[in-house]
Amino acid sequence: DTAVSQTPKYLVTQMGNDKSIKCEQNLGHDTMYWYKQDSKKFLKIMFSYNNKELIINETVPNRFSPKSPDKAHLNLHINSLELGDSAVYFCASSQNSAKEPLHFGNGTRLTVT
Amino acid sequence: GDSVTQMEGPVTLSEEAFLTINCTYTATGYPSLFWYVQYPGEGLQLLLKATKADDKGSNKGFEATYRKETTSFHLEKGSVQVSDSAVYFCALIKTNAGKSTFGDGTTLTVKP
Numbered sequence: 054d055t056a057v058s059q060t061p062k063y064l065v066t067q068m069g070n071d072k073s074i075k076c077e078q079n080l081g082h083d084t085m086y087w088y089k090q091d092s093k094k095f096l097k098i099m100f101s102y103n104n105k106e107l108i109i110n111e112t113v114p115n116r117f118s119p120k121s122p123d124k125a126h127l128n129l130h131i132n133s134l135e136l137g138d139s140a141v142y143f144c145a146s147s148q149n150s151a152k153e154p155l156h157f158g159n160g161t162r163l164t165v166t
Numbered sequence: 167g168d169s170v171t172q173m174e175g176p177v178t179l180s181e182e183a184f185l186t187i188n189c190t191y192t193a194t195g196y197p198s199l200f201w202y203v204q205y206p207g208e209g210l211q212l213l214l215k216a217t218k219a220d221d222k223g224s225n226k227g228f229e230a231t232y233r234k235e236t237t238s239f240h241l242e243k244g245s246v247q248v249s250d251s252a253v254y255f256c257a258l259i260k261t262n263a264g265k266s267t268f269g270d271g272t273t274l275t276v277k278p
Contacts, residue, residue, distance in 0.1 A: 057209075094204075094253050094271040101265065109265055143209055151259050152198050152217045155266060157209030 056080070059144045059158035066134055067166055074129045074161045076144030084108075085127040086145040086155065087119060096143075102127055103149065134165045168193040172256050172269035179246055179276050187241040187272045189230075189256035197258040199223075199232050199239040204253040204271070213241075213254070246276045 059076040066072050078085065086109075087099040101109035102121040116132045127144060141162050145155040173188040191197065198217040202210040214223030216232035216239065223230050228243045239256060256269040 094273070096210075096255065096268045096271070098265055145209075151261050151264060152215075154200050154202070154212040154215055155210070157211065159207075159209045 057158040065164045078146040082146035083149045088143040090141045168267045170269040176273040182245045185243040197260045200257045202255040
């Protein structure tokens with residue numbers, strides 16, 4: 054199936070730990086994104102990569118570090134996790150066109166205890 | 167900066183009722199407009215889109231018309247079903263590989 058897939062689906066960890074979320078798309082898209090969705094369902098963009106180059110870097114703590122080894126993959130590493138990092142993190146991809154929509158993964162629910 | 171304002175939820179309707187979810191936007195230039203739907207436990211998926219003024223997007227009985235004069239893109243459906251219960255997001259994008267701007271989402275619950 055063509056899709057955006059991210060792993061893991063659930064991530065429960067303690068404060069202070071370091072964790073990673075992986076994302077892969079097989080849609081041939083040039084642009085990939087990380088979004089954070091809070092408990093009220095508000096969506097906030099965190100990062101965007103176009104052909105492995107960082108093009109959007111919103112006001113995100115530098116504990117969050119994205120890495121794009123190739124244009125089909127975009128991973129998110131989080132250091133020193135805090136309670137406020139608990140959220141659902143979505144990976145998305147799109148063609149390099151303002152007329153085309155985002156394609157989202159099914160999300161990673163991160164719970165920091 | 168660009169912004170999208172959606173009707174606040176939650177919205178609760180009976181099956182077969184008429185649905186309208188209002189969406190207005192503020193943006194310079196000529197953005198493309200989208201409605202996304204998020205079912206429980208899933209990611210957002212495209213519901214419909216319109217890329218220029220007066221375009222009408224439609225899918226699964228939902229419709230929305232890009233109105234530049236009122237900067238609006240209201241979502242409508244003539245007869246909702248229980249399976250339409252979800253969170254609906256209005257969004258815009260202006261540039262290639264640019265940032266999509268999302269509304270705050272509207273939660274719809276349809277009761278049998």
